[in-house]
Amino acid sequence: MNTILLGFAIIVSGSIGYFISIALVTTSFYKNRANNYLSLSLFLLTSLTLFGWFDIEDTVLEFLNNPVLEYLFGVTLFTYFLIQIQHKYLKESWYKWLYLPFICSLIIETILYLDTIFNFYSSDFVDLQFHIMDNASFVYNVFLIFWGRKLIKGSHTISEDKKSWLLRLNLFIICIITCWLLSTIEFYVFNSEYATSFLWILLSFLLWWVLYYGVFKLQIIVQKDEIHQYLVSKNTHNTQAKKKIRETTVSKIITQLYVLMEEEELYKNPLLSRLDLANRLGTSEGYLSQIINQEINKSVIQFVNEYRIEAAKNLLHDPVFNKYSIEAIGMEAGFKSKSAFYNAFNTSLGMSPGAYRKLQKKS
Structure with missing residues (x-):
């Protein structure tokens, strides 16, 4: 019964996550460059949540449930933070190299996925590669999230309200990553999934929280700042x-x-x-x-x-x-x-x- 209720909650939250993702890029009230990246981040996080909860083995979606989406999620969320704080890194030529792990994982994963058809490698070798990529994606996401947090704290280009929201979102993602790590340890050490269930609940709650405080409220603050900047520049x-x-x-x-x-x-x-x-x-x-x-x-x-x-x-x-x-x-x-x-x-x-x-x- 509890599993059914949890599954229902995740489906509802997943629907909310996809709805937010679409609304951010289609509604004029929310549409801007930063929200485009937030939309993609939420879309990826929602997909990872649903693919992780429901059994998608032996389907086309199994390809998407591998580490490739995890690499892309970290970079898009980091980019969202940079745009919000108007950081100079966005103009640096090396910035695009942050997408390199995603591109490499996509190529490797494609090769390994095709191996299920042609059987080039042994199953142990394929499992080892996925294990390495999965752990590397965890380290990469942790690096980007904490780097983003440091940049947000040191920013002097945004209001305190916006900085507070960005730090809260960042902290929420840190909690999710921590729960992700605990669920992995629990699975391999204790062969149970209590932490995994909590992870899905946490991810579901994040989507609801982002819907109101992270999207609507932040957009109000953004609009307030735009009005203020216009008044200052036009002296009206x-x-x-x-x-x-x-x-x-x-x-x-x-x-x-x-x-x-x-x-x-x-x-x-x-x-x-x-x-x-x-x-x-x-x-x-x-x-x-x-x-x-x-x-x-x-x-x-x-x-x-x-x-x-x-x-x-x-x-x-x-x-x-x-x-x-x-x-x-x-x-x-x-x-x-x-x-x-x-x-x-x-x-x-x-x-x-x-x-x-x-x-x-x-x-």
Whole structure:
């Protein structure tokens, strides 16, 4: 019964894996160079999972279940990491040599597979070659995964959110490789497959995790970064806000507060707190709240959110940003979560960000 349930879970997860792989290269929301390599990596990992779980001996698919896919998986995932961190290795001439083990294994495996027809070699020799290739692929994958992890940690070209995701994915792959090693040891030493079953479960869980946190959430972050880079390059920040230093304010603190919001755009920090503002202004939290309430008749969060909503409105109104998701726009404006963005926007304007965008398109 447990085997049946596990098999069913693996089939479902495999379907999800193939679905993600196809979606990454066919959907405009996800489609980019990095995701093309992630798509291929997930396709290979899904195939290895299904071929490893189900008996495919004496079929054409048996050829694919040999080490050749394992060599290709490590390189495509390593390439995905390099693209995400925009590493200079991608432009190096030696980089393509990383595919050499895959090409060599493909040639060797083809020769050995044909031997099943022509019987050139002894079965012991063929088994030995497959054993060597299998172990070499394990070492090669470990090398690439840890090399990729080192490069990600040392990268200064990406946001902390993206770096965190890449390191988590890398760690997940390390766990899979470790489980892979344990399952191999268990099989040869104890002649059991408990670790193997756990490996399939881990692989299945990875596909579900990648679906949401690894693909959708990361794409939101990528879009947020693209919006930010566009705004910086075109200098299209809220120009009206930068002109509205209020002459009616009598407090120096309030004047400095407007400067922080309009020139440094502190409101775009989703973790900005009342204490952070008070420290920047050299005052206490209590006095800051009091002075904002007296002179502007708002709370600190209302004051900050007004800037965020204004920034979001400008982005939603501009057709240049129509291709970006509403959640990515909310993150760029400084909101910590989708729900916080929707609640603040709806409270201020009486409509959702989506409804506002549709209204602007019609006008």
